Amino acid sequence: MATETSGKTTEYEIPKTCKAGVVVNEGPNFHLEVEDVPVPEPGPNDVLIKLNATGICYSDIHYMLNDLPIPKMSVFGVRSPGHEGAGVIVKLGSHVKNWKVGDRAGIKPAYDACFNCELCWTGKETYCEESPQIGLQFPGSYQQYVLSPARYTSKIPEGVDDFTAGPIMCSGSTIYCSLKESGLKPGDWAVFPGAGGGVGHMGVQIAKAMGMRVVGVDGGDAKKELCLRLGCEAFVDFTKVESVADEVVKICDGKGAHGVFVTATSGGAYASAPMMCRISGRIMCIGLPPAGTAFAGADPLLMVGKNLHVIGTKVGSLLDTDKALEFAARGLLKPIYEVFPLAKMPEAVKKLQGGNVAGRLVVDFNS
Structure with missing residues (x-):
């Protein structure tokens, strides 16, 4: 009191x-x-x-x-x-x-x-x-x-309640940092394995607000409904398709994503990310799998042949956190x-x- x-x-x-x-x-x-x-x-x-x-x-x-x-x-x-x-x-x-x-x-x-x-x-x-x-x-x-x-x-800015601000302190600022460091531009394809999760669903919203074309990858109807409601242009259910990467490439102009933001923590999500990318695509490593259970990257022949970039981003900085909170204050980010x-x-x-x-x-x- x-x-x-x-x-x-x-x-x-x-x-x-x-x-x-x-x-x-x-x-x-x-x-x-x-x-x-x-x-x-x-x-x-x-x-x-x-x-x-x-x-x-x-x-x-x-x-x-x-x-x-x-x-x-x-x-x-x-x-x-x-x-x-x-x-x-x-x-x-x-x-x-x-x-x-x-x-x-x-x-x-x-x-x-x-x-x-x-x-x-x-x-x-x-x-x-x-x-x-x-x-x-x-x-x-x-x-x-x-x-x-x-x-x-x-x-915490005015108009952002504590239940909104709390998750943004980590998830929102972390994915904002990764989107910023990816260098993607408005109109680029941004794909989110784990799109319905705590980090991924905020990434969907921020990427949409930045003008990117967003594809969600996750499993189940609840995650699909959430992702499409938040701004995904398309959704790939990994439980229902034979090849997630093939589906993503098909959606992204038949060429693949400009950036794949791996917010999932599974080895499978990291293994398929290079296959989702177009030439010069970026694999953004965000989700933390248990030690020894995943590998970020691919055969060097594929990495060289597609000029792929693998970039790890940690939690957001002070500035990243402020910027993520600004998206919320403007009504563009709602955890x-x-x-x-x-x-x-x-x-x-x-x-x-x-x-x-x-x-x-x-x-x-x-x-």
Whole structure:
């Protein structure tokens, strides 16, 4: 609860503990439980955010499964993953001048950066060696009260609610970054394997808003309906065709896609991507398969013969996040999500792990 003086919010009543989804039995047989955890105290350069919503991302599941070639959450003493949070700032560190209590704010996958290297200076700060990951190296957005460095916290614009902003912090900014780096132009064919998923369905909307011709690839009638409603010019159901690549090439003027944005995490999606491309096509690597289960690229003869480009893009930068939020503020990006109350966060995680999600799952901390 906030108190007010002369119409201005000055202070929030901050509890000693808060609810959080925490991983139990980290590894292949993990499960999530909702527990009370201490509310952290902001350092001099931090803000304390009370989250109203968090998206559930498959990267969180990778962290809890330990199936990526990176250190475990437990190495850093972290039990709560999550990196798609949106809420309100309730307390400032003693040195913070660029925020005020009551401001709306969001956290994204990258926790901070050094801002003193070439990568940071050129908008590639998520690749900075001093850019740790929230929800892996720091408690993430499955915890209602979280810390964020003031200089790396994102402002949420007017007209964008927290259930929209949360998923954009990761999925929206990540796919915006990939679309930007692909160099595709209005009128180019953009194909999205995994188009009905959390990242893919936002890519469909942003690509459409950028003037691209969009083809969705996914499985099932629910994903088809969603993709066509969001702006796909065509949809290929991988469960119903003999060759996804042949169908995509046929749709894309018989020549193939200018860019294939692999938001799916399967080895099959990556294996078929080069076959979907036209001459000089770009294979954009976004989805993270478990280590050793997929390969991005093709036989060098095909790569050379088609002048193919394979490009990996990580999570979006500060600027990418702001740009993705701008699309939402203009009504051009509307994440499709199913809301779960906090007590059912474990069910949301299990549902995403099972792969039966069209759009995004979002947890409401206030229900």
